[in-house]
Amino acid sequence: MRRMAMILALSVVAAASWPVSGHAEVDEATRQARWTELRDQIFGDRVVEDGAELLAIDAATRAEDAAIVPIKIRLGDGLSRRVSAVYLVIDDNPSPLAGHFTFGPAADPREIATRVRIDDYTYLHAVVETRDGKLYGIARFIKAAGGCSAPAGKDQALAIQRLGQMKMSFTGEPRLGEPYQAHLLISHPNSSGMQMDQLTRDYIPADFVRTVKITYNGAPVLTLESDISISEDPSLTFAFVPTAPSGEVSVEAEDSDNRHFVHSWPVKAEPGS
Amino acid sequence: MRWRDASIGAVLCLGVPPLAMAATPLTTTQIAPGIYLHAGVQAEATAANEDAIANVGFIVGDASVLVVDPGGSAREGEDLRAAIRQVTDRPIRYVVMTHVHPDHIFGAAAFKEDGPEFIGHAKLPGSLAQRGAFYLRNLRRELGEAADGSEVIVPTHLVATTEAFDLGERIVTIRAHGPAHTDTDLSLLDERTRTLFLGDLLFVERIPVIDGSVVGWLHELDSLADFTAARAVPGHGPVAVDWPAALVPERRYLQKVVDGTRLAIRQGIDIGEAPRHVAIDEQRDWLLFEAYHARNVTAAFKELEWE
Numbered sequence: 001m002r003r004m005a006m007i008l009a010l011s012v013v014a015a016a017s018w019p020v021s022g023h024a025e026v027d028e029a030t031r032q033a034r035w036t037e038l039r040d041q042i043f044g045d046r047v048v049e050d051g052a053e054l055l056a057i058d059a060a061t062r063a064e065d066a067a068i069v070p071i072k073i074r075l076g077d078g079l080s081r082r083v084s085a086v087y088l089v090i091d092d093n094p095s096p097l098a099g100h101f102t103f104g105p106a107a108d109p110r111e112i113a114t115r116v117r118i119d120d121y122t123y124l125h126a127v128v129e130t131r132d133g134k135l136y137g138i139a140r141f142i143k144a145a146g147g148c149s150a151p152a153g154k155d156q157a158l159a160i161q162r163l164g165q166m167k168m169s170f171t172g173e174p175r176l177g178e179p180y181q182a183h184l185l186i187s188h189p190n191s192s193g194m195q196m197d198q199l200t201r202d203y204i205p206a207d208f209v210r211t212v213k214i215t216y217n218g219a220p221v222l223t224l225e226s227d228i229s230i231s232e233d234p235s236l237t238f239a240f241v242p243t244a245p246s247g248e249v250s251v252e253a254e255d256s257d258n259r260h261f262v263h264s265w266p267v268k269a270e271p272g273s
Numbered sequence: 274m275r276w277r278d279a280s281i282g283a284v285l286c287l288g289v290p291p292l293a294m295a296a297t298p299l300t301t302t303q304i305a306p307g308i309y310l311h312a313g314v315q316a317e318a319t320a321a322n323e324d325a326i327a328n329v330g331f332i333v334g335d336a337s338v339l340v341v342d343p344g345g346s347a348r349e350g351e352d353l354r355a356a357i358r359q360v361t362d363r364p365i366r367y368v369v370m371t372h373v374h375p376d377h378i379f380g381a382a383a384f385k386e387d388g389p390e391f392i393g394h395a396k397l398p399g400s401l402a403q404r405g406a407f408y409l410r411n412l413r414r415e416l417g418e419a420a421d422g423s424e425v426i427v428p429t430h431l432v433a434t435t436e437a438f439d440l441g442e443r444i445v446t447i448r449a450h451g452p453a454h455t456d457t458d459l460s461l462l463d464e465r466t467r468t469l470f471l472g473d474l475l476f477v478e479r480i481p482v483i484d485g486s487v488v489g490w491l492h493e494l495d496s497l498a499d500f501t502a503a504r505a506v507p508g509h510g511p512v513a514v515d516w517p518a519a520l521v522p523e524r525r526y527l528q529k530v531v532d533g534t535r536l537a538i539r540q541g542i543d544i545g546e547a548p549r550h551v552a553i554d555e556q557r558d559w560l561l562f563e564a565y566h567a568r569n570v571t572a573a574f575k576e577l578e579w580e
Contacts, residue, residue, distance in 0.1 A: 065572075072545075154452070154455070154486065162579070185578060204402070204403070233575065
């Protein structure tokens with residue numbers, strides 16, 4: 001957590017000094033230099049090995065709505081058995097470290113998905129950390145712009161009324177010992193702090209979901225440390241492995257205003273096939 | 274007193290930027306007695322079209338003029354103002370911004386010198402606070418110097434339900450709607466000619482844009498359809514259309530988006546995939562489908578996944 005906060009602070013400083021330029025003019029060398037700088041900030045002098053054969057990022061090359069860009073990270077079987085965490089970095093966002101996903105023993109880590117904001121044409125990096133401390137990274141270029149400063153919220157009144165509500169849906173039927181995919185939504189404006197109040201000329205303060213802890217029957221599944229790069233109404237797709245006929249999956253979320261949101265859903269698993 | 278007014282007028286004129294002098298009156302059509310409309314081009318905003326992409330116009334009463342909408346840039350607003358002055362010298366007392374979108378509001382700056390009431394939905398100030406600066410930045414990027422003079426004008430008169438405005442023997446009723454196209458939609462009815470101005474609650478030919486609530490929009494259309502009017506003025510499309518027949522294509526599209534998106538959610542199709550599955554047979558029926566349909570499905574998905 002402390003490291004995350006430090007990285008975020010660094011990122012903000014980096015963003016402030018980052019030259020403002022149209023996406024068309026940024027050349028490949030500049031993009032690589034940007035990644036090198038970010039990699040050093042996040043991982044220090046640790047080596048990030050090429051993970052092209054081991055993991056993948058699924059995302060549209062050109063995003064339809066820069067404020068809601070669906071991203072999926074898939075890990076190959078070999079890597080999924082060794083993974084401890086995934087870092088999602090959006091290089092040219094004002095706060096590039098979009099998410100740090102830490103897997104627990106109840107997780108099936110082969111696939112996670114979320115929705116992010118993208119502020120300018122950028123590389124997206126996913127870096128997997130294994131339990132023995134190795135790092136594997138891949139990159140993907142995304143064409144989208146304006147997602148961070150874009151005004152979120154089509155219906156402001158509803159957004160306020162629904163703040164902190166959660167919704168969980170599942171794919172298929174839960175079976176003991178088999179991965180069960182879940183899709184979590186948390187109603188939250190996840191304000192980026194980059195929208196200006198036209199009347200006061202003040203920026204609307206950032207207000208975002210900072211941590212999401214998911215457990216199954218008390219055992220950690222996934223913890224996400226996130227920030228303003230995650231879209232309004234944060235969305236998280238993940239999988240866990242039910243081990244009891246009658247259990248529950250629980251979510252505990254905390255936002256930047258220290259609000260706490262807690263919710264549980266029963267999971268009644270049948271014997272495996 | 275008279276000479277003082279004249280000299281104040283002269284001083285104000287000196288302060289008006291040169292582009293105001295260069296205003297070329299918009300071409301307008303009188304669609305009903307005293308109602309003049311200029312048709313927006315069916316395109317995205319560019320420097321060449323000065324963001325004059327929405328239908329804009331004015332209503333002339335016996336005492337004053339009401340503008341709806343003021344246009345997409347200060348330049349278009351100036352040109353609209355010049356068109357008004359070709360028709361009448363009556364004071365411009367009301368400038369209505371039918372909703373928050375840039376192609377409908379940025380012309381308002383051109384009317385500041387008239388000192389009108391700028392009328393907006395009760396939620397418009399909040400929405401402008403969220404979006405105004407972003408929209409203005411985009412306008413400057415898309416239009417370059419053609420955006421000069423454009424600014425966010427905060428409404429001076431808010432409508433929360435329904436309110437009547439008198440232009441002199443001519444009543445215009447303005448109604449605030451629930452979240453639909455946006456969460457700041459107004460419609461206007463000119464009682465004298467039963468002409469219904471719908472802003473972007475009604476798109477004709479150009480694909481509707483969902484930026485409020487698609488379910489809410491269908492709901493608003495249901496109640497609007499019961500309304501008796503001689504003609505309607507859509508925000509985009511021909512400047513006068515049959516009412517309520519002109520609603521049919523939009524309603525069909527929105528309903529297909531709702532039904533298709535609900536089905537996609539039920540089938541576990543994710544938000545990134547859904548645009549390729551939902552209402553794609555509508556493509557041939559709408560201008561700018563490629564530019565907006567996928568966004569519409571994304572917006573509908575975000576709304577409907579909470580059901």
